[in-house]
Amino acid sequence: MVRLGFLLLYYGFFRYLPSSSSRGFLWTRKIRRWCCKGLFFSCGININIEHGASFGSGRQIKIGNNSGLGVNCKLYGSVAIGDNVMMGPEVIILTVNHEFASIEVPMINQGMKEFKPVCIGNDVWIGQRVIILPGVHIGNGVIIGAGSVVSKSIPDYSVVVGNPARIVRSRVS
Template identity: 50%
Template sequence: MTRLKKYIFRMCYMTVRFLPESCYSIRWIGILSKRIRVFFASRFLAKCGKNVNIETRSIFGFQVEIGDYSGIGVRAKLIGPVIIGKYVNMGPDVLIHTRNHKTDDPTIIMQKQGFDVVKPVTIEDDVWIGERVIILPGVTIGQGSVIGAGAVVAKSIPPYSVAVGNPARVVKSRLKENTIIGDAQSE
């Protein structure tokens, strides 16, 4: 597909992204809204799997890949190259960034220092990302992990982990029941 067509489909998506969310009270309106958003988004995303859910008012660009049966949450904002695996659930208001402003030189105004290099974010298969999670550049969230609501993920998370807090830290492994990591207490 030509670059111009991708821009046109993204512009169309930006107008339909305000349609009601997929769980709207009148079921057929929610289903239709979801299908319309996915129709336009799938035509400009780097990759779009099958049975994807893209919720209302989410914003993302051309460099996002989303796997089968995954979703982008309500009002989510994905900036830069983001790879989302299969069966990923994403809560509302998730922010994913792939680059930061430079702040290295105190003799230069921060606005004039530019940006760091882009560091892609990877979310592996079967991950659940809670509401209002912030994921920072270069992070990989391992397969089967759960990221608790409000977490700020600044470092990669190993597979099958439960991570919470700011900064996010692993508090539990999902591989063995009642495994405790760090100073978290069992339930």
């Protein structure tokens, strides 16, 4: 019953409060943090959930210390976010996809594939409008350029860009 109360508060009111970067609205960060601690499976200290972020019930979300969800981000399913993760606006993280194996059955009638969790390491920077597809593991220290579509796992300290995202360099000398 308490969880339902937190969901009603978040989706009915707190989600629509101004961004914490808006002048004079730093307090909204504290309110959303308080609410999400009651919703997420695991919640680190000093997290930042921005205006418009959506994450279903939050039951399968793990978020580490000093990490955040950007403005209007959408998380679907089981997502683990490490410590010190920066996430730009309008990031989408998916954990399930449609089934499409049979050409005899319309795709709409084939149902969904199995859920594949997404795991994001520590010290990761995810740019604006990045899409992360089911089952992807993002290593530590990764930078993902704005607008990238990440369909495969990314090794530690890589810089990736594009659609599909590809490694353009390593942050390790």
